[in-house]
Amino acid sequence: MAFNPKSEYTIVPKEFGIKDFFDYQEDFVTRPPYQRKVVWSKKKKQALMDSLFRRYYVPKLVLREIRLSETSTLNEVIDGQQRITAVQDFFAGKYPLPKSLEDLDSSLPGKFYNDLDSHVRKFINKSLKYQADIIKDIEEPQNVSHQIIATEIFWRLQQGESLNYMEVAHAQLSSLTRNFIVKYADDQGFDYENYTPIDFNGSKHKFFELLSVDNNRMKHLQFMARFLMIEQGGGYADLSDRKIEDFINQNKVPDGIGNLSFEETKEAKVVLSTLNTFYEIFKSDPMLDENSGIKELSVEYFIISVYILIRHLNRFYVIDESAQENIRNFVYQFHERWKNYDEALDTDLMSFSNHRQQGERELEVRDIIIRQAFFDYLLKANLSILAKDTKRHFSEAERITIFRRDKGYCQQCLREGKPDHEARVSWSKYQADHVVPHAKGGETTIDNGELLCAYHNQSKGARI
Incomplete structure (x- = not known):
């Protein structure tokens, strides 16, 4: 046979x-x-x-x-x-x-x-x-x-x-993440009921109007995929091309074609909230028109770094009109500094530029630098931003300074003689605490603060 x-x-x-x-x-x-x-x-x-x-x-x-x-x-x-x-x-x-x-x-x-x-x-x-x-x-x-x-x-x-890899991922119709990305980042839509393409996508997020980056090879879809991966990773993730393909493919389901249920996930809601805030901050820029985005928002790794900063501020701070203006002015100032820094004098910006890749560690390094620069900017300009959680003892700027001073190592782990690789704490998981407890008269100052891992901070009973 x-x-x-x-x-x-x-x-x-x-x-x-x-x-x-x-x-x-x-x-x-x-x-x-x-x-x-x-x-x-x-x-x-x-x-x-x-x-x-x-x-x-x-x-x-x-x-x-x-x-x-x-x-x-x-x-x-x-x-x-x-x-x-x-x-x-x-x-x-x-x-x-x-x-x-x-x-x-x-x-x-x-x-x-x-x-x-x-x-x-x-x-x-x-x-x-x-x-x-x-x-x-x-x-x-x-x-x-x-x-x-x-x-x-x-x-x-x-x-x-x-x-390119994003165009390959775009063909995966049964992927729930693909469908979400296409809905909010593609220039065009598709009417499945009448089976006809739609030349205009009314659901595309207005955030993309801010960018001085065209969408000829699906660059906007690439941004949206990376934003979702950042959220899935809790703040940082490996955003390499191959990881994006995996992210799309891993979310394929049998009834995925035309399925928009991913919108109901926490990750999707947080990304849309962050993009809404991002747009509100920059929508009044006079440079914007139907043919032009903001020139400061033209380089991928800079845009992603600003996104991660706004994501953090949106989670922990009240973004009112005053905060929007402060964030907007800082981004313009930071961009000017980034484009014109002296390598011999501005080692932070040199490190920021040298970590331009889209790996998890590179995102973390850039985030530490831009976040500290933001709070330094507020301090020098005698400005402030209202925290949603007023129980935080150390300010954001103080926490950043403590982290960088202690070089990312849990101080109690080092005192116990643990090797560096075990004492290392990522920026996203780090906690600050008083050396002399606040309950015993310890002041909330940088000198009286130290970096602890979650285990030692919880053991001490003074988590902030």
Whole structure:
């Protein structure tokens, strides 16, 4: 008996005139929910037109038949989105024929479709074709297994393409974190009920309007993924590209397609709250308009550092209008200092810059530096920020100074003779306490404070 597993779908070859994609655009879903938006340049589109005119080989399109009802179908473009939109744009008059066609006919270069002689338009309309493979039998748009197969086909076809890791993650439709990220960070949406792409995403968070970072290669989605990972890690996390892919893949579930339930998680709510505060702080910047973000918010590791600072302040302090102004002015001042620091004189900013990678330790180092700089800024300017928990004995600035003075080591662990690697306390888990207890007259000063690990602070019974 021959080994012959049953195919999950059938393939039917078909030929399309390229003008069909313009005349019947409503029949083609050029951007399925698992694909990125079009990124081809005019030069690349013109090169395709050159190939079509010369009858050079153009790879087959891969289309999936989608059945909306008993009497209507659509063609979903699994592979060939850019080839289709390139010819649609040509017929729409968005770019002219390339100079490279001059050897075929000197009248062709620079001509838009509507400017061409009728015999050339007839040649284009009747002679220029795309070959396609139509995938059938996985046609139900709400069928999870059908969507997964289509996504898997897309992914396998893109193995030789220059997709970045975020674009790969974007194709994981059944991931709950992917769906949350796409809803709040993508430029476009998708209507699953009518199975059609939406060119505008009204749910995109206004925070992204602040950034002087475009979203051409899903950079905004990358930021949102990293913010979620920071929250999941309790403040710091390894934000490397591979970890983002893992984060998306680990949250895939059988009923994940179109599922937005991740919004109800604590991590999602805290991230949205932090982004709301971030936006409120900077929304009045006069530099902002529909085409421009804030120039100080253009470098990824600087933006992430400011986000972590605001995340902390949002958790523990009252962010009223006065606090918003102080935070905003500090960020501008810190950015100016960062861009112009003297390596010989400003070792903090040198360390900040040298720890620009997105590892967990690098985030912690940058956070310590920017947080201390913020409270130093308040102190020097005779400003203050109201803590939500007024029972804190040591101020934030004092806690930072104590941590850095004690170099991140639990002082009681060192007194007990423990090695450095056991005495080491991360910034996120460190606790400050009085050397001479407050109940015995000890003052709440830096000189009377020390760094303790959670175990020794709780043992002492004086946790703050």
